[in-house]
Amino acid sequence: SQTIHQWPATLVQPVGSPLSLECTVEGTSNPNLYWYRQAAGRGLQLLFYSVGIGQISSEVPQNLSASRPQDRQFILSSKKLLLSDSGFYLCAWSVRDSLNEKLFFGSGTQLSVL
């Protein structure tokens, strides 16, 4: 069966520090991968999605970047965190080329930038 791992679960970082959140998927090949951010009262915002190794699409301009060095690995990064980067970050995957577009989410990372 497929599983998705996301870590760390919680993270407290000072403003200006770097960030690296990692997400890996097991039990499937060639998944579509996504990073979402959930801010209180604002629902989910799609940050990045990837349809293959090295292929990253950004949905909103921001202080963050994403990389996909391996087929089932998706990394969210920042060189210098801002206060506004605080939020709950969710990684997700879906079956490639599927019209069903059912997303499977990781357990999330609560990021607090102080």
Next chain:
Amino acid sequence: AQSVAQPEDQVNVAEGNPLTVKCTYSVSGNPYLFWYVQYPNRGLQFLLKYITGDNLVKGSYGFEAEFNKSQTSFHLKKPSALVSDSALYFCAVRALYSGAGSYQLTFGKGTKLSVIP
């Protein structure tokens, strides 16, 4: 551009009573519609989806949703609420053919459901 509205930030319902969580959408063409549930400090879990066919869709944990094309709505329902249903519920829409953005789901802001014992 596609959008989803969940007009209620919070819904309170007594245990055993029917519940409804509202969702309306805007999209070009035929929509794919989804409901997800989020328990505290957890990721989202898929509940149900509408792609085509019957307007009444049945999903996990006894939930169902009714697609109404004329009202562009996809309300989530359950005949008898349980305390364990208390969670944050998200409606989402994806256009059937959306070109370069075809992998994007647009989520509503979420509705917090509280089931009172």
